[in-house]
Amino acid sequence: MVNLIVNPTSGVKTEISVPGDKSISHRAVMIGALANGDTVINGFLTGADCQATIKCFRKMGIEVQIGNDQIIVKGKGLKGLKEAKEALDVGNSGTTMRLMLGILAGQNFTSQINGDSSIQKRPMMRVVGPLREMGASISGQVRGENVYAPLKIIGGKLSPIKYGLPIASAQVKSAILLAGLFAEGKTTVIEKNQARDHTERMLSYFGANIQVVGLESWVLGQKEFSGAEIHVPGDISSAAYFIVQGLIVPNSEILIRNVGVNPTRTGILDVLHRMGADIQVLDETILSEEPRANILIKTSKLKGVKIEGAIIPRIIDEIPIIAVAATQAEGVTEIRGAKELRVKESDRIATVSSELRKLGANIKELDDGMIIEGPTKLKGTTVKSYGDHRIAMAMAIAGLVAEGQTVVEDTDCIETSFPGFGERLGNCCIVDPQYQFNNEKDFNET
Ligand code: S3P
Numbered sequence: 001m002v003n004l005i006v007n008p009t010s011g012v013k014t015e016i017s018v019p020g021d022k023s024i025s026h027r028a029v030m031i032g033a034l035a036n037g038d039t040v041i042n043g044f045l046t047g048a049d050c051q052a053t054i055k056c057f058r059k060m061g062i063e064v065q066i067g068n069d070q071i072i073v074k075g076k077g078l079k080g081l082k083e084a085k086e087a088l089d090v091g092n093s094g095t096t097m098r099l100m101l102g103i104l105a106g107q108n109f110t111s112q113i114n115g116d117s118s119i120q121k122r123p124m125m126r127v128v129g130p131l132r133e134m135g136a137s138i139s140g141q142v143r144g145e146n147v148y149a150p151l152k153i154i155g156g157k158l159s160p161i162k163y164g165l166p167i168a169s170a171q172v173k174s175a176i177l178l179a180g181l182f183a184e185g186k187t188t189v190i191e192k193n194q195a196r197d198h199t200e201r202m203l204s205y206f207g208a209n210i211q212v213v214g215l216e217s218w219v220l221g222q223k224e225f226s227g228a229e230i231h232v233p234g235d236i237s238s239a240a241y242f243i244v245q246g247l248i249v250p251n252s253e254i255l256i257r258n259v260g261v262n263p264t265r266t267g268i269l270d271v272l273h274r275m276g277a278d279i280q281v282l283d284e285t286i287l288s289e290e291p292r293a294n295i296l297i298k299t300s301k302l303k304g305v306k307i308e309g310a311i312i313p314r315i316i317d318e319i320p321i322i323a324v325a326a327t328q329a330e331g332v333t334e335i336r337g338a339k340e341l342r343v344k345e346s347d348r349i350a351t352v353s354s355e356l357r358k359l360g361a362n363i364k365e366l367d368d369g370m371i372i373e374g375p376t377k378l379k380g381t382t383v384k385s386y387g388d389h390r391i392a393m394a395m396a397i398a399g400l401v402a403e404g405q406t407v408v409e410d411t412d413c414i415e416t417s418f419p420g421f422g423e424r425l426g427n428c429c430i431v432d433p434q435y436q437f438n439n440e441k442d443f444n445e446t
Contacts, residue, residue: 019420035206036227057073087111092119092387093416102178133161135159161187163176174199187219201290208223238421258293261291261293261295277297302325333373335370346388389417396421396425396429
């Protein structure tokens, strides 16, 4: 097991970049595989989750060439995938599994899909339900009202649907839109609160027939599209750890270059601004339909805020690190309407609360969120990740402002989204010597 040993620090003045956006990297491989011709991806996230997506598509006959700075996906069009000889393995990646279900449902072959023990606990009915409405035949492990991996998908003819999303989830929305690429006619999804829209932007960029009007998106199926060049910006969900580092570590100034600032993802900036953060978004540009900018962060005196409603899907992956910021803010921060956190890589309401409490935070767990009262002088101790990358990284940042040493146990999971995270923290973080980056080796395996 790999641990991070974190010591308190101050005066962090640095300029960094963070690895490519995970959501965009997954989609670039998937949509590139379904396009005709080459898709060139710059800035691809080489983390384990996106490697799992590449491996799944390779198993279905798609050639993916890995260069130093670029990945080339040799797309074969909407009818180009082949039956895999063995089960597709998504590892720890919920996005790979849920989005691929939409694609596999529309094939003329049968697939089996599975993942690690955490994936096998994540609810799949949210995707399987609407796909069944489209005519898909998907079976899995039924427990109560839900269904779990391993799953078997007998691909076939799909019919378009008009689907109102009961939960704000980009994974569900994307799975339906991707299935819609294979259905004859117009598949529509309607959201209550907008979740990340990378699928819609990328399909439009590739020339698929997709329209988005307000909270309604529709795709016209069975229309081929061509490969394209994608520039993946840095992942704001990874930048979030260094944004909070810059805010809470005394006398710091951090510039993070080339961060994706798609408005469906920038809720963290809105929340932190309301908390009184000195964060500037500079030099914004748009490339391959996705905005990106440099972000300058200066240490700030934060205050507690109430966080609920439409912003929740825009901060869903950032809530653990927002909770860390809240421990250093004056007053009460209340997060509500975030029950979805309970079905992420870990039950993040429970895991954030228990680990921050170990560090001395004043935090109360709610059914759908948490209440944090600050500021608290945290005290270093041993905490664990529960195999969840976002918990591991959030606790490491908390350790930077704790008194004494903090040991974050079981941090191998960080590889899923942020290879090199510990190294980027500099001298105040010792990566356990056993910690190895096998990333490149794994990545080039066919
Ligand atoms: C993602 C959507 C979100 C997010 C996940 C990535 C995506 O999940 O938590 O890390 O790439 O579509 P939900 O759609 O389940 O909220």
